[in-house]
Amino acid sequence: MSDLYFLKTNSFEYPDGECLSTEILTSINRCDFNIAINQADAFLRKLSDLKGSSTVEKVKSDIFISEQFIKLLSYVAKYWLAITRQEFSNSWLVLQDILDYLRCIKKFHKKRNLVVNFIEKQFIALESSYPYRLFSSVGIVVDYYKCSVCGLDIDSFECTHLKGELYNGEIAYGIANRILHFDHCALVENPLDKRCAIPIEDNSEQFGVQKDLSEYVNKGKLPPFGFKNIEIISYRKDNPDYIDLPRNAPCFCGSNIKFKKCCISKKMIEHKHFEFIHGQLFA
Amino acid sequence: MKIEFMEESFYDNSIASETGSFAKWIKVKHPEIDIELPKQKNKVVLHDYSLIMPIVNLAYAQNIPNYLALVLEYAKYRFAGSLEGEKNEVNIQVDYEDKNTGITKRFSFKGSETALSESIEKFDINKFFGE
DSSP states (O other): OOOSSSSSOOSSTTTTHHHHOOOOOOOHHHOOHHHHHHHHHHHHHHHHHHHHOOOOOHHHHHHHHHHHHHHHHHHHHHHHHHTTTTTTHHHHHHHHHHHHHHHHHHHHHSSSOOHHHHEEEEEEHHHHHHHOOOOOEEEESSEEEEEETTBBBBBBBOOOOOOOEEETTTOOOOEEOOEEEEEEEEESSSSSSSBBBBOTTTGGGHHHHHHHHHHHHTTTTTHHHHHHHHEEEEEEHHHHHHOOTTTTTTTSSSSBBGGGTTTTTTTTTEEEEEEEEEEOOOO | OOEEEOBBGGGTTTTTHHHHHHOOOOOOOTTSSSSEOSOOEEEEEEOOOSSEEEEESSSGGHHHHHHHHHHHHHHHHHTTTTTOOOEEEEEEEEEOOOOTTOOEEEEEEEEEEEHHHHHHHOOOOOHHHHO
């Protein structure tokens, strides 16, 4: 059986996997996002039942990988739903969930897969089109981290689980037991969690690319799987707000600073053009 | 090689949150390495995407390149599943106390996996002592 649109793992093969996965992808590409979410949920319930009834650790772990793949598709549908509804702040959070699912799949499934590669490339490009550049990052002191599998201190040698590894179809997490001290909150460019971005209102001009994307998809000009990459072209253009004033006059921007010390050099401004590069998931 | 994990005096003598994972990984992958962990310490966690390794003390400065190679191997394990183009930075601090002179020297590194790999190749023990 072909494994173009589903993940083929070593110990587990779902009979209709390829077909069901293709149906979800097709629904997304047709902009039937709620249908795609329901299809993914139904598939996930079947996978969950199978995982629950299996007693073989390797099979459970392989079902876990399949679950991550279907959750990825479900979140791709949720992403496009948020975009078409112009819920751009929310779409950023869903996009981060998608990137986390991709990391998880790539960690545990080493074989290359058409859908995973396509979505990875597309969503990395989409991430770069958002206006978020700075993120908050906290420094905290924690009593200890409890293992999500056995409940012991995950950093102790008594706990036999390694953080982030798969055991019986579940990832071992360290759950912070008690936060003893909140030390600081910093602004960083490369945080652990990019969901902690400084909020921007959905109607802000900074979401210009997402607004265009929303219109293209809503009007049927661009199907969700109709582009694979976004090329960012930077160039300088005339500043439409620029007013040439005497050097010592108050600046046109309303800063109450002399023109020569404020916007005198902003006759041209940098502009970024985002070009959606054609690419099709389906042949 | 013996690795002694140190407390972070800046954070009320807590240990870096990566300490436990790293120590357990060493125990599984390199059981020949002797490790010494401070007992019952709180964990300090910084929500940065870079891999912040705990401060360690090495009995022999000659082991610094071996330790860096060990961290590189661990970083590859920890960053497995990274997406294309992600900045996988590593932050390392190694202390070495010269028993004869009582002078402690610190080796610090912050950079990508590739830069760490290059740093291991270029590491000059004589230059380290001479600085």
